[in-house]
Amino acid sequence: MPPSPDSLPDVKARKPTLRTVADATGFAVTTVSRALSDDPRIAKSTRETVAAAARKLGYVPDRAARRLRTGRTQVLTVLLNAEHEFLGFTAELLNGLSDALRGTGYSVTIVADRIGEDRMEVVDTILRNRLADALFFTRTEAFDPRVRLLMETGFPFVSHGRTEFTTPHPWVDFDNTAFARAAVERLIARGRTRLSLILPEDRFTFTQHLRYGFVSACREAGIAHEIEPRVTLDSPAAEIAEAVRRRRRSADPPDGYVCVGEVAALSTLSALADTGGRPGVDADLVAKRASPIFDMIRPRIDTVFEDIRATGSTMAELALRRLDGEDPAALTRLFSPSCDWQQG
Amino acid sequence: MPPSPDSLPDVKARKPTLRTVADATGFAVTTVSRALSDDPRIAKSTRETVAAAARKLGYVPDRAARRLRTGRTQVLTVLLNAEHEFLGFTAELLNGLSDALRGTGYSVTIVADRIGEDRMEVVDTILRNRLADALFFTRTEAFDPRVRLLMETGFPFVSHGRTEFTTPHPWVDFDNTAFARAAVERLIARGRTRLSLILPEDRFTFTQHLRYGFVSACREAGIAHEIEPRVTLDSPAAEIAEAVRRRRRSADPPDGYVCVGEVAALSTLSALADTGGRPGVDADLVAKRASPIFDMIRPRIDTVFEDIRATGSTMAELALRRLDGEDPAALTRLFSPSCDWQQG
DNA sequence: GGGTCTGATTAAAACGTTACAACACCCCCG
DNA sequence: CGGGGGTGTTGTAACGTTTTAATCAGACCC
Numbered sequence: 001m002p003p004s005p006d007s008l009p010d011v012k013a014r015k016p017t018l019r020t021v022a023d024a025t026g027f028a029v030t031t032v033s034r035a036l037s038d039d040p041r042i043a044k045s046t047r048e049t050v051a052a053a054a055r056k057l058g059y060v061p062d063r064a065a066r067r068l069r070t071g072r073t074q075v076l077t078v079l080l081n082a083e084h085e086f087l088g089f090t091a092e093l094l095n096g097l098s099d100a101l102r103g104t105g106y107s108v109t110i111v112a113d114r115i116g117e118d119r120m121e122v123v124d125t126i127l128r129n130r131l132a133d134a135l136f137f138t139r140t141e142a143f144d145p146r147v148r149l150l151m152e153t154g155f156p157f158v159s160h161g162r163t164e165f166t167t168p169h170p171w172v173d174f175d176n177t178a179f180a181r182a183a184v185e186r187l188i189a190r191g192r193t194r195l196s197l198i199l200p201e202d203r204f205t206f207t208q209h210l211r212y213g214f215v216s217a218c219r220e221a222g223i224a225h226e227i228e229p230r231v232t233l234d235s236p237a238a239e240i241a242e243a244v245r246r247r248r249r250s251a252d253p254p255d256g257y258v259c260v261g262e263v264a265a266l267s268t269l270s271a272l273a274d275t276g277g278r279p280g281v282d283a284d285l286v287a288k289r290a291s292p293i294f295d296m297i298r299p300r301i302d303t304v305f306e307d308i309r310a311t312g313s314t315m316a317e318l319a320l321r322r323l324d325g326e327d328p329a330a331l332t333r334l335f336s337p338s339c340d341w342q343q344g
Numbered sequence: 345m346p347p348s349p350d351s352l353p354d355v356k357a358r359k360p361t362l363r364t365v366a367d368a369t370g371f372a373v374t375t376v377s378r379a380l381s382d383d384p385r386i387a388k389s390t391r392e393t394v395a396a397a398a399r400k401l402g403y404v405p406d407r408a409a410r411r412l413r414t415g416r417t418q419v420l421t422v423l424l425n426a427e428h429e430f431l432g433f434t435a436e437l438l439n440g441l442s443d444a445l446r447g448t449g450y451s452v453t454i455v456a457d458r459i460g461e462d463r464m465e466v467v468d469t470i471l472r473n474r475l476a477d478a479l480f481f482t483r484t485e486a487f488d489p490r491v492r493l494l495m496e497t498g499f500p501f502v503s504h505g506r507t508e509f510t511t512p513h514p515w516v517d518f519d520n521t522a523f524a525r526a527a528v529e530r531l532i533a534r535g536r537t538r539l540s541l542i543l544p545e546d547r548f549t550f551t552q553h554l555r556y557g558f559v560s561a562c563r564e565a566g567i568a569h570e571i572e573p574r575v576t577l578d579s580p581a582a583e584i585a586e587a588v589r590r591r592r593r594s595a596d597p598p599d600g601y602v603c604v605g606e607v608a609a610l611s612t613l614s615a616l617a618d619t620g621g622r623p624g625v626d627a628d629l630v631a632k633r634a635s636p637i638f639d640m641i642r643p644r645i646d647t648v649f650e651d652i653r654a655t656g657s658t659m660a661e662l663a664l665r666r667l668d669g670e671d672p673a674a675l676t677r678l679f680s681p682s683c684d685w686q687q688g
Numbered sequence: 689g690g691g692t693c694t695g696a697t698t699a700a701a702a703c704g705t706t707a708c709a710a711c712a713c714c715c716c717c718g
Numbered sequence: 719c720g721g722g723g724g725t726g727t728t729g730t731a732a733c734g735t736t737t738t739a740a741t742c743a744g745a746c747c748c
Contacts, residue, residue, distance in 0.1 A: 064411035065704030090435035273642035409734035
């Protein structure tokens with residue numbers, strides 16, 4: 001039977017509270033509370049009785065009440081970038097996070113992290129108003145002001161990407177130096193002699209890692225290389241394509257491209273096509289990917305996989321351990337690239 | 345000065361509460377509470393004094409306390425699909441939602457909605473434990489059990505996609521019938537004579553809309569058409585590609601493909617390439633897209649844009665109006681396709 | 689001068705939980 | 719027999735709101 005259109009949720013059977021369980025078992029509310037949190041001060045037998053009754057009654061603690069009392073929110077918040085170098089980044093990261101958090105009682109909230117605006121403001125409100133127990137964010141900077149503030153206030157967080165602060169903090173990262181080196185080696189192995197790279201903005205830590213891997217691998221091999229000066233990884237796809245086209249039409253164009261992400265790779269491929277270049281013939285690409293999209297691109301190109309879903313799960317796991325009081329210095333995880341070279 | 349590694353957040357200056365504002369203004373807590381909610385029972389002058397003091401002190405109401413007292417959570421929850429036909433679906437939708445919700449005091453939480461498992465269970469826990477004030481979800485079915493349950497209990501929600509229930513409810517949808525018709529017309533205009541379509545699973549409402557638009561447009565034009573029987577839109581990309589390849593190698597293969605999403609379109613393109621077909625020459629595609637990815641695919645193909653970010657904002661807006669008590673029957677919005685045909 | 693009415697404010701209770709301090713009770717020791 | 723130390727349990731008070739019912743000062747009326 002459909003409800004009247006504007007009715008609010010019914011208050012069917014009243015939700016069971018500690019009180020309900022206490023009345024059912026004959027113990028006091030305090031005892032029930034302690035029993036359910038497995039407090040050793042409560043007799044083993046009592047704990048079992050209470051647990052059984054709670055299960056039978058379908059008791060589940062009220063988040064608001066607990067939060068009001070303890071100050072802990074049971075909420076973990078992700079600062080969400082509008083754009084990313086990977087197409088499915090957000091979906092993968094969030095799925096990874098919620099996989100790892102399922103059944104823990106923590107919930108994930110998202111808050112938009114517009115790059116144009118002050119990145120600190122949103123962190124600030126979360127801290128001031130105690131809106132979460134921990135924070136996750138990506139695109140970490142070498143001396144990220146968010147990290148600085150969070151460390152100063154002792155607020156738990158896990159960053160995607162390292163920093164250069166001396167105080168340790170939890171992070172999860174991908175070995176972008178290893179990726180860049182592997183990409184360079186692969187392109188050299190395919191006979192390429194002039195390599196090109198489009199970097200993210202300088203302030204991000206992973207920019208430095210990428211640059212180091214790319215430049216040092218090229219130098220060691222004594223091979224010509226260049227970093228595209230006109231655009232960054234976050235430039236609009238059309239601008240990236242335009243920059244690559246321009247360079248293709250000038251003297252000594254590159255014949256090997258290291259692409260840090262799907263958007264850059266597709267833009268480069270389109271620029272190649274627009275200037276009459278054939279991938280695999282006139283130039284080669286190695287792209288970092290996070291989705292299966294390159295399985296569908298012809299001709300197939302060499303890729304290196306960054307597992308964003310695993311990144312998400314790991315970030316969640318580290319956050320939980322941080323909230324459990326573990327030493328932050330131990331809560332780090334570096335993912336290695338897994339290469340996927342095409343034959344021939 | 346860095347804190348000891350395992351310290352929890354400092355309790356610096358205590359957060360201002362109603363009490364703080366009351367003491368500062370000389371009014372009682374109740375008065376302050378009422379004044380801040382602009383209760384007409386409070387004198388205008390008092391309201392102004394209190395508002396000024398609250399602003400100066402940086403008072404912001406405690407979510408947990410308010411939630412405990414009122415039962416309203418100030419939380420809107422999105423049921424998140426792991427996969428989607430669009431690459432950037434999740435990111436776009438969430439950004440749209442949080443755009444529209446910024447400054448409203450509502451926060452967005454996400455919860456994974458694994459297709460393999462019981463879709464109802466997660467809704468059930470949200471209802472039972474009052475974990476949110478409203479729900480958003482996608483991939484709506486014709487007689488979606490979630491919609492049924494939510495309508496029965498009067499719980500606010502906005503679905504992405506319509507249903508066939510007679511009781512009205514808030515929804516946002518894309519006109520997939522119009523999309524399919526437009527795609528068919530476009531392919532016919534390019535001289536194609538045998539059209540093919542890959543549909544989502546039957547249970548989704550939009551499957552019926554797509555089928556109707558496709559079939560009726562083809563019939564009206566008296567043109568040969570088929571619906572790929574072996575795979576659905578949600579089949580793994582590799583299977584979709586394999587199905588298209590198989591069909592390409594059999595008798596009378598299609599020369600026009602209507603692709604309901606980026607994954608299907610790229611899979612079809614790859615299958616075309618693998619079987620020696622050239623898009624634009626041996627066959628044409630019209631793809632529904634939500635990201636700029638097709639700007640980078642060569643040769644360029646015809647696309648129809650579904651604005652997922654606007655979908656997200658609209659869903660949020662409708663939810664707020666629903667929570668405001670507006671008539672659900674009025675809270676619907678159908679987005680029209682915007683076609684983007686290539687020249688020639 | 690007593691009664692009713694209106695407008696503005698307030699005290700007290702409640703939401704469901706956890707922390708603190710206290711309380712019984714029993715056993716054992718001097 | 720008085721006291722010390724467990725062990726297990728409990729009443730009370732808070733956390734910061736909103737709601738219900740009450741209070742209070744005037745004003746107005748007869």
